[in-house]
Amino acid sequence: MKKPILALILLFGLSSLSTATEITLQDRHPDRYVVVKGDTLWGIAGKFLKDPWRWPEIWKMNKQQIKNPHWIYPGDMVVLDMSSGSPELRLVKGIETIKLSPRVRVESAEAGAIPSIPQTAIGPFLSKPLVIAEGELEKAPYIIGTEESRVILGAGNSAYVQSIMEGGALNWHIYRPGKALIDPDSNETLGYEAVYLGDARINRFGAPATINITKSTQEINIGDRLVEMKEEATSAYVPHAPETTILGRIVSAYGGVAEVGKGSMVTLNKGSRDGLEVGHVLALYRHGRNISPGKHDDTSPEIVKLPDERYGLVFVFRVFDKLSYALVMQSERPVQVLDDVRTP
Structure with a gap:
């Protein structure tokens, strides 16, 4: 063929x-x-x-x-x-x-x-619900107890879940509600991060149900929530520029750090309602600082804004209504939360 x-x-x-x-x-x-x-x-x-x-x-x-x-x-x-x-x-x-x-x-x-x-950079983020509406995880089943009264759970441990009845999914992700994602320009709450903790598989349905934790990326505790595991999304998309002018900001970087580099994942304050789609490429810009050059004559400005500097590119690989996730593809300097993303 x-x-x-x-x-x-x-x-x-x-x-x-x-x-x-x-x-x-x-x-x-x-x-x-x-x-x-x-x-x-x-x-x-x-x-x-x-x-x-x-x-x-x-x-x-x-x-x-x-x-x-x-x-x-x-x-x-x-x-x-x-x-x-x-x-x-x-x-x-x-x-x-x-x-x-x-x-x-x-x-x-x-x-x-x-x-x-x-x-390898985006696989873990293709199918997991990284952004949730306020209170959405409160509806999900949660861990109510652990084997042998363990305080902290990890891969290989078993746990008891409030209720997952016969006919429910066998495979689940484990999450904990994260911080609110706030638009730095409008102060609108765009959503809430869902902190991914690991994966689990049902051993026994019921109320309570029994699960076996098959993977853990962080410590898992009583009260953490389960979300049904979905089939991974496809990665069949082509890099292209948005057809409209996009001007957004980085509101979060994966891992909760303030500064990341090439190959890192960032959260943008623009989503499908703003015209973003999977495959869009956006340019990274650092805001120019305001400086005081000093007074040399009566016409000298007291404050001068330095130009915004373009320094890299991000590739949008997952889009929600108000937010998007992007991978830093090129960067000549550290990428910082609140930097601009624009149509290149």
Whole structure:
């Protein structure tokens, strides 16, 4: 079976189509590249393009193509061809050479396809309810007792849950209500963090039910809540800029720290109601400080605001109504809570 090549078509279709800002090749781009296990679409694009996230602009992909890309696979070779005077890329499979062109091939994705961005970084956050409405966890079943009167629970321990009756789910996540997430501009409560503690599996249904804790990331205590485990969300999305102007802020960083770096997860104060969607790429900006340059003459300002500085990019991978989660893809300095995110 031929492997899907739509991702390469869209990823590497370098043409003379005009855009608001010219899309340029890397100064030291390779002439060819063989896809290997562990690659990502973002990473491969970055070997050829200075702005790797901009490849969907080249062929003006529609929304359906952006949300449902086809994949490329380890062993595929991408060759840069400059013979026509403008960059073209060819996909080489053994002795077969396929010229990349803006057309759609309908083929199902196969196991082993490379993802858009590193899955190890976002996998734990794809299916878990990281944001909850006020009081939502209060409706969930909770731990009422422990084996042998343990105070702290972890992987391998058993516990008793208020009530999970026959017919309920077998696999559950364990959570604890976290802090309120407040919009720094409007003071609106956007939601509440759900602190993920681990996973559990039902040993015996009933009131109480018995669970076995199969995984723990933090200490688990009496009173912690259970949420039914859902199937993991897909990661089949394409990096692209929002079609509208987005101006948001970082309201939280994973782990409760004030400063993170590349590969970290951050929470944004914009969500689906603001037009954000999975796959959106936003630029990171640091607010310029107000400084007092000193009075040199009657026209000298007392206070001067330094310009806001762009210093990185984030990739939105999960969207809620009022909030989104994004992965820091590029950063020239530490990412801080309350920094801006904007349409790049």
